[in-house]
Amino acid sequence: MKSTDLCLSSRGAEVVLATSSDEKYPPENIIDGSSETFWTTTGMFPQEFVISFHKYVKISKLTIQCYLVRSLRIEKSLSKDPADFEVCTEKDLQYTEGALQTEEFSLPEFQATYLRFIIKSAFDHFVSVHTVMAEGVAENL
Numbered sequence: 001m002k003s004t005d006l007c008l009s010s011r012g013a014e015v016v017l018a019t020s021s022d023e024k025y026p027p028e029n030i031i032d033g034s035s036e037t038f039w040t041t042t043g044m045f046p047q048e049f050v051i052s053f054h055k056y057v058k059i060s061k062l063t064i065q066c067y068l069v070r071s072l073r074i075e076k077s078l079s080k081d082p083a084d085f086e087v088c089t090e091k092d093l094q095y096t097e098g099a100l101q102t103e104e105f106s107l108p109e110f111q112a113t114y115l116r117f118i119i120k121s122a123f124d125h126f127v128s129v130h131t132v133m134a135e136g137v138a139e140n141l
Contacts, residue, residue, distance in 0.1 A: 005134065043126060071090075071120040074090070074116070
């Protein structure tokens, strides 16, 4: 099977939880496939968002494009509901003044029905998340 970006709304992915929301910069922008649009936090940390695939997927690589994120944890769940998350990876990101942070996570292949991204801290009061890409394949149930 050909590997594809599973974190696209056009492929059925959905942001089912976000801890902050601004109508001009909604969390759905994270999965629209464009780095020109984004979700912004509204202060205070941690902040998080959860992406549902509505099916089992097998993921081999994750990439996030964001701005001003200092510390990030990514968790996965195989549950029917967004619960029972396990840590996939945790990383402190480098500050890139005036440019998007593009962080690639090459992980051992894993299955998930949900991904949770927890922004533990930031370089400023607000951050933006532009895109999340999960390279992998959808599994037959």
